[in-house]
Amino acid sequence: MDLLSKIPILNEPNPRLVLRLVREAESVSRADLARATGLHPSTITRLVAALLEAGLLQESGEGQNDLGRKPIVLSVVEDAIHVVGLAVEAGFVSGVLVNLGARILERIDLPFPPAAEQDSVLETIFAVVAGLLSRAQARGLDVAGIGVAMHGTVDSASGISIFAPAIGWRNVAVAELLEERFGLPVRMENNAKAMALGEAWFGNGQGVRHLLAVKVGQAIGSGVILNGELFVGANFSAGEIGHTTVISDGMRCKCGNFGCLETVASIDAVLKKLRVILKRGDGTSSLLAQGDLDPDELTADDVYQAVLAGDGLACQLWDEAAAYLGVALANTMNILNPAKVLIGGDILPIVDYLLPRIREVVVARVFDPLKAALQIEPVGLGENAVAVGAATLVFRELLG
Ligand SMILES: [Zn+2]
Incomplete structure (x- = not known):
């Protein structure tokens, strides 16, 4: 179903371009837009007038200019x-x-x-x-x-x-x-x-032309932004970092392969390992082994609480997962050379615990020239x- 006809003025490419440039800029004048687009100033004036008329842009005050008259600054009407x-x-x-x-x-x-x-x-x-x-x-x-x-x-x-x-x-x-x-x-x-x-567009990847965002939850996936555009691959499968091999003779993954990152670093993988340990009667000093908790009833949240409380067993399991995440990230970074890596997904409650551990492994393993500008951070939009x-x-x- 056609989307652009919902907002008729955006049927034309130039109004879309102007709106996008205004959204991306902190503050921008008509003259800035003419410079950025290469369009004639009179064309920009006409386009801006139409976007103001349509309620998509607004004039939001005066900008900085050392040479006399201060230009009017434009901004997007976000509620449009x-x-x-x-x-x-x-x-x-x-x-x-x-x-x-x-x-x-x-x-x-x-x-x-x-x-x-x-x-x-x-x-x-x-x-x-x-x-x-x-x-x-x-x-x-x-x-x-x-x-x-x-x-x-x-x-x-x-x-x-x-x-x-x-x-x-x-x-x-x-x-x-x-x-x-x-x-x-x-x-x-x-x-x-x-x-x-x-x-x-809106989070910690704004202005980053080459971005890798990894989502760690029950499964592990990633999204790759290359040259400012989302890269989907030939068969919509780019970024399947969760199914890259980190252990050559590892456990079978639900994808059918063996030793995938997902089999050792997803939430399900950590819970599975934890249950085996507890059922074996080990880890008795762990908070997760206290009382009459049934190992099969333990949830991801129970494990996060334990990590945040400094529980040895819970931390050890996530340390191992973080090390594998670091290996897979280093491999992916060697191929894509992203300017920034973001980590999100269900593991956000313990992301501050995981990040230094992931970074340590990445720094140890990534190709040397990539180390200098290594940026690995949590997503900016959190659980949304x-x-x-x-x-x-x-x-x-x-x-x-
Ligand atoms: Zn797999």
Whole structure:
């Protein structure tokens, strides 16, 4: 479904370009825009007038200029465009209603029903969208489109979930189903890729032309921004860092391969290892072995609490995971040479614990010239990074 016709002025490339440049700049005048675009000043004046008229730009005061008259500075009217962004994860859907400044106006989270099947997962997605659209309507806001970020492999050109292992989907035309139901344009991407895009636009990746964003949760994935653009690869599978081999004769992964990063550094991998240790009767001094806790009932949150409390066993397990993450990151950095690496996903509660350990391994292993400017940080958008990234798919096309 066509997205640009929702905001007619953005049907033309030049208004989109001007809007994008104003959004990216801290403060920008008409003269700056003429210089940046190479367009004639009178053309810029006309384009800016049309964007002011459409309510997408505003004049926001005077800028700096040493030579006499101070130029009028322009800024984007962030509340001129609103978008719904969805993160469809392994057990839940998290949806946000955001404006063009990525300000979250509404958020709805719904878990999937137990033993969720295709239809019930879709119903959960529909329910989150319907809730957000009705809240938008109550606020008197138009929604320009819906962005969806799914785990697994996503055909982002057609909006199809090719394979979503945690919910057993194969070739589900999610975008088409949502467009039929809600009559709005839908854009779709893999969750880690969407996270990378959201960070590049609104988070800790702003202004970074070569960015790697790694999402660590039940699974591990990454999104790669190259030359300022999201890189999806020939088969929508670029960035599958979780399925790179870190142990040549390691455990079998759910992808069918052996020794993947995901088998040793995902939350599921850490929980699995922990349960084996506890069931064996080891680790008795750990907080996680106290009382009559059933090892099978332990959750990721229990382990995070233990790490934050300095529990030896919990820290040791995550130290091992961090070392493998460091190895995989060093390999990936050697190939891509990103200016910055961001870490996000469900492990955010312990990211400050993990980062120094990951860095240590990366520094030890990465190709020497990359060491000097090594930047590895948490994502800037926190737990909303994927849902905001999904919304960014729509903004990217509107301003693309
Ligand atoms: Zn694998």
